[in-house]
Amino acid sequence: MKRKTKRAIFYWLILALPLLQFAIFYIGVNFNSLLLAFRQYDVLSNASSFVGLDNFAQVLRDIRQMEYLHIAFRNSLLLCVVNLLFGTGLALLFSFYIYKKRLFAGAFKIFLFMPHIISAVIMVTIYKFFVDRAIPYFVEQLFSVEMSGLLANPDTVFGTVLFFAVWVSFGTQTIMYTGAMSGISDSVVEAARMDGITPLREFWYITLPSIYPTIVTFVIVCVAGIFTNQMQLYSFYGQNAEYKLYNIGYFLYSETQSASGSGSYMRYPYLSAFGLVLTCIAVPLTLIVRWAMNKFGPKAD
Amino acid sequence: MKRIMRIAALVLVASCLLPAAACARDTGGEAIDEHRTQLYVSNFNGGVGTEWLYGVKERFEAAYRNEVFEPGTDKVGVQVIIEKTKDRGGTLTGTISSSPYAVFFSESVPYYEWVRNGLVLEITDLVRQTPEGGASIESRLSDETKKLLTFIDGNYYAIPHYEGFNGVQYDIDLFEQYGFYFARSGNPDNFGFVSADDPERSCGPDGKYRTSDDGLPATYDEFFTLCSYMLTKNVTPFVWTGEFTEYTNYLLEALCARYGEAYETALRYTFDSNGQEVEVITDFNGDTPVIDHVEVTEQSGYYIYQQSSRYYALQFFQRLMSNSRYYSDLSTSPTFSHLDAQEEFFMSKLENRPIAMLIDGNYWWNEAQENGVFTRAASYGSAAENRNFGWMPLPGVVSGTFEDVNEENGAKATLVESLRSYAAINANIADDPDMVRLAKLFLQFVYSDEELRTFTATTGVTRNIAYQLNSTEFAQMPSYARNFWQYREQADIVRSSSTSLLFMANENDFTTVSGVWGSTIDSTPYRFPYTAFRESRSAKDYFTGMWVSQSDWDAMYRQYYTVSD
Numbered sequence: 059m060k061r062k063t064k065r066a067i068f069y070w071l072i073l074a075l076p077l078l079q080f081a082i083f084y085i086g087v088n089f090n091s092l093l094l095a096f097r098q099y100d101v102l103s104n105a106s107s108f109v110g111l112d113n114f115a116q117v118l119r120d121i122r123q124m125e126y127l128h129i130a131f132r133n134s135l136l137l138c139v140v141n142l143l144f145g146t147g148l149a150l151l152f153s154f155y156i157y158k159k160r161l162f163a164g165a166f167k168i169f170l171f172m173p174h175i176i177s178a179v180i181m182v183t184i185y186k187f188f189v190d191r192a193i194p195y196f197v198e199q200l201f202s203v204e205m206s207g208l209l210a211n212p213d214t215v216f217g218t219v220l221f222f223a224v225w226v227s228f229g230t231q232t233i234m235y236t237g238a239m240s241g242i243s244d245s246v247v248e249a250a251r252m253d254g255i256t257p258l259r260e261f262w263y264i265t266l267p268s269i270y271p272t273i274v275t276f277v278i279v280c281v282a283g284i285f286t287n288q289m290q291l292y293s294f295y296g297q298n299a300e301y302k303l304y305n306i307g308y309f310l311y312s313e314t315q316s317a318s319g320s321g322s323y324m325r326y327p328y329l330s331a332f333g334l335v336l337t338c339i340a341v342p343l344t345l346i347v348r349w350a351m352n353k354f355g356p357k358a359d
Numbered sequence: 360m361k362r363i364m365r366i367a368a369l370v371l372v373a374s375c376l377l378p379a380a381a382c383a384r385d386t387g388g389e390a391i392d393e394h395r396t397q398l399y400v401s402n403f404n405g406g407v408g409t410e411w412l413y414g415v416k417e418r419f420e421a422a423y424r425n426e427v428f429e430p431g432t433d434k435v436g437v438q439v440i441i442e443k444t445k446d447r448g449g450t451l452t453g454t455i456s457s458s459p460y461a462v463f464f465s466e467s468v469p470y471y472e473w474v475r476n477g478l479v480l481e482i483t484d485l486v487r488q489t490p491e492g493g494a495s496i497e498s499r500l501s502d503e504t505k506k507l508l509t510f511i512d513g514n515y516y517a518i519p520h521y522e523g524f525n526g527v528q529y530d531i532d533l534f535e536q537y538g539f540y541f542a543r544s545g546n547p548d549n550f551g552f553v554s555a556d557d558p559e560r561s562c563g564p565d566g567k568y569r570t571s572d573d574g575l576p577a578t579y580d581e582f583f584t585l586c587s588y589m590l591t592k593n594v595t596p597f598v599w600t601g602e603f604t605e606y607t608n609y610l611l612e613a614l615c616a617r618y619g620e621a622y623e624t625a626l627r628y629t630f631d632s633n634g635q636e637v638e639v640i641t642d643f644n645g646d647t648p649v650i651d652h653v654e655v656t657e658q659s660g661y662y663i664y665q666q667s668s669r670y671y672a673l674q675f676f677q678r679l680m681s682n683s684r685y686y687s688d689l690s691t692s693p694t695f696s697h698l699d700a701q702e703e704f705f706m707s708k709l710e711n712r713p714i715a716m717l718i719d720g721n722y723w724w725n726e727a728q729e730n731g732v733f734t735r736a737a738s739y740g741s742a743a744e745n746r747n748f749g750w751m752p753l754p755g756v757v758s759g760t761f762e763d764v765n766e767e768n769g770a771k772a773t774l775v776e777s778l779r780s781y782a783a784i785n786a787n788i789a790d791d792p793d794m795v796r797l798a799k800l801f802l803q804f805v806y807s808d809e810e811l812r813t814f815t816a817t818t819g820v821t822r823n824i825a826y827q828l829n830s831t832e833f834a835q836m837p838s839y840a841r842n843f844w845q846y847r848e849q850a851d852i853v854r855s856s857s858t859s860l861l862f863m864a865n866e867n868d869f870t871t872v873s874g875v876w877g878s879t880i881d882s883t884p885y886r887f888p889y890t891a892f893r894e895s896r897s898a899k900d901y902f903t904g905m906w907v908s909q910s911d912w913d914a915m916y917r918q919y920y921t922v923s924d
Contacts, residue, residue, distance in 0.1 A: 101860050101863050101864040101919075102475070102511070102860070102863075103475070104472075104475040104476060119914075124884075125879050125882055125883070125884040126884040129884065186693055186694050187694050190692055190693055190694050191692070191694060206691065207691075207692055207693070207694075209692075209693045209694075210601065210691045210692050210693060212890065212893055212894050294693075298603065298604055298605050298886070298887075299886075300604070300885065300886050300887060300890045301877075301883075301884040301885060301886050302883070302884075302890075316867055317449075317867070318449055318450065318452065318453065323472075324864050324865070325867070
């Protein structure tokens with residue numbers, strides 16, 4: 059057998075498994091989900107039948123009428139905005155600090171990446187104890203003021219969960235931005251420094267434009283995931299988060315879990331239709347954001 | 360470098376194979392005996408635990424140690440391998456057909472779904488078979504249970520396992536020690552409670568004298584008089600888990616069950632009041648509810664959200680939440696689990712910060728035991744031994760005193776079974792007659808009269824099948840189990856299941872704790888009354904926020920019933 063043929067066989071053998079996996083678990087699942095959105099299951103026979111756009115009509119009616127879905131949409135948007143403004147903003151500043159190898163830069167790197175090394179459930183448990191027991195304890199010890207836990211207090215619970223969601227996404231961004239920053243040509247930075255550039259101007263005029271493609275990627279991923287990011291709510295509350303904490307990602311996840319928990323197919327067509335409606339919103343939104351960022355963003359050259 | 364690359368490649372390949380290990384059977388660390396036939400049994404390791412099953416395993420293996428289950432091999436006897444799992448009910452639906460386990464004991468089982476999908480083996484012969492010197496399983500099932508199990512095609516596919524009832528547990532010793540019982544005389548010298556000079560107790564919530572609930576609060580008003588009295592004795596009335604908010608709904612459910620008749624409580628599942636009238640609230644005159652009586656059918660199922668029992672239960676709970684001294688401060692902490700709450704409740708008296716009542720299920724005692732609470736309490740010596748706890752009979756009358764309560768209007772002994780626990784055989788062994796025979800034999804053994812009794816004696820938990828404990832077994836059970844057994848004996852049981860298509864197709868809407876008690880107040884939706892009351896919402900607003908209009912009901916469910924003109 060020729061060396062070229064051998065290589066081709068090796069190449070396709072290596073690719074076969076991921077391709078098969080992609081075909082079954084992505085294309086197959088999504089195609090099936092698409093079909094499911096137009097069907098309904100019979101209670102007794104479990105047979106499914108074509109129902110046209112009934113499921114979509116039900117989804118749109120629910121989106122219009124159900125208060126908790128309004129909250130869920132609002133919270134999803136809020137999470138995305140906070141992630142973009144504060145998460146990305148702070149991640150850029152921290153990344154710059156680490157890139158500049160300032161005091162404790164290495165330690166920051168480890169702390170920020172910690173949530174990604176430790177399992178989400180463990181992180182949530184540690185965080186719950188910290189905000190609900192440790193903080194009130196310290197406040198009481200230091201200021202002699204009694205306060206309830208941040209998750210126990212109805213006024214602070216959403217902010218506390220939101221903070222966690224932003225914080226855990228912070229590490230990945232920081233690592234990626236730091237990586238992108240380290241690729242900036244030393245000679246450019248050196249030249250600017252000789253011209254007396256301040257760190258702030260360096261950040262604004264050199265660093266930011268240089269890593270702009272990475273920022274665009276993160277922003278697009280954040281916008282595309284606007285309806286799938288479930289804010290770690292499932293790790294906090296399982297299927298029993300209160301409505302005021304709901305976001306769309308959590309709604310879809312917990313509804314699917316619940317449908318599977320009851321062992322019933324009845325709810326799946328509705329959820330498929332819901333997913334497709336969300337896709338209709340998220341896809342154009344993502345494309346618009348990508349277009350705008352590429353059009354109006356800084357250019358590295 | 361090449362060597363390092365090779366090692367790295369090996370490690371990567373090994374890590375790729377790791378998931379395959381998950382497909383293997385979990386033997387629980389037990390070595391496989393190649394000279395015996397293995398029977399793999401999966402058990403949901405929840406409140407009832409798995410200790411009982413280890414006992415069954417020992418006895419079953421001993422009973423069939425000389426039996427051959429795989430003819431043609433040299434294997435003699437059986438080895439039961441037990442998997443303790445946290446997966447239950449519907450979570451198993453997607454995995455049963457490829458599961459290596461032949462027998463399942465689980466809860467929250469979507470029975471009809473499993474049957475419709477052919478996931479469990481038909482076991483009608485086993486259920487109807489009369490064992491030597493005993494009675495068939497079918498003959499021990501209630502008519503209602505038989506109907507539920509055979510609804511789809513007249514066959515049996517599972518057998519009821521244990522029963523779970525949610526409500527309030529109380530520390531009987533503490534009640535005795537402090538005299539937390541209302542006096543029949545009204546005893547004004549002791550705020551209406553019994554004293555050494557005046558020990559005769561009031562009729563209690565059932566309205567009958569000389570019954571086990573004598574002296575306990577007979578009305579909601581009395582209940583809060585008791586709570587306030589407890590505070591004067593430095594006793595905290597309640598504790599519950601703050602982590603699982605849904606537990607607070609257990610109190611609401613238990614109150615509702617005590618308010619009306621059993622058929623009224625069952626409406627959420629049956630949507631059929633059988634021509635009888637149900638008490639509902641149709642409006643409010645100020646804060647006074649306007650009561651009406653209606654028949655409930657699937658078409659008028661929206662009335663279940665207007666049942667007055669719900670309003671009064673909400674009012675009760677709001678009253679409880681309105682005074683933070685009525686419950687442990689840990690009960691609002693999301694880090695305080697149900698296991699923590701059980702331990703707090705059990706230890707409180709020993710640690711001189713007594714708590715009188717716990718919101719939890721009847722399985723709490725066994726759960727606490729399996730989690731080592733009693734072992735940890737042993738350091739308190741004799742004070743921790745022979746403690747008396749019981750199932751709290753809640754009042755069923757809203758206002759007034761015990762003098763306003765009689766046999767007619769007293770609380771009904773109704774319990775709502777909510778765990779839907781079943782035992783079943785995996786349909787994927789259907790082609791293996793030897794394994795089918797073994798699995799059926801095992802279930803038959805588990806459901807023998809002796810094993811049924813042993814199960815309850817071990818766990819304190821009852822099963823939805825007729826059997827009686829003898830006096831020795833009864834006496835050997837922990838005090839809580841004895842107390843609950845007696846309470847259950849005289850109670851009407853409502854099963855959280857029905858043959859209504861409306862129910863079957865929308866099970867989540869009517870069985871999940873959050874599904875049934877959701878409300879919207881001023882455009883703010885709530886899943887739990889607990890959250891709303893913490894935000895100072897009123898019971899009335901919460902209650903009216905739960906209502907569903909007829910048009911909305913029709914829009915949601917009309918495909919499951921015929922709309923009459």
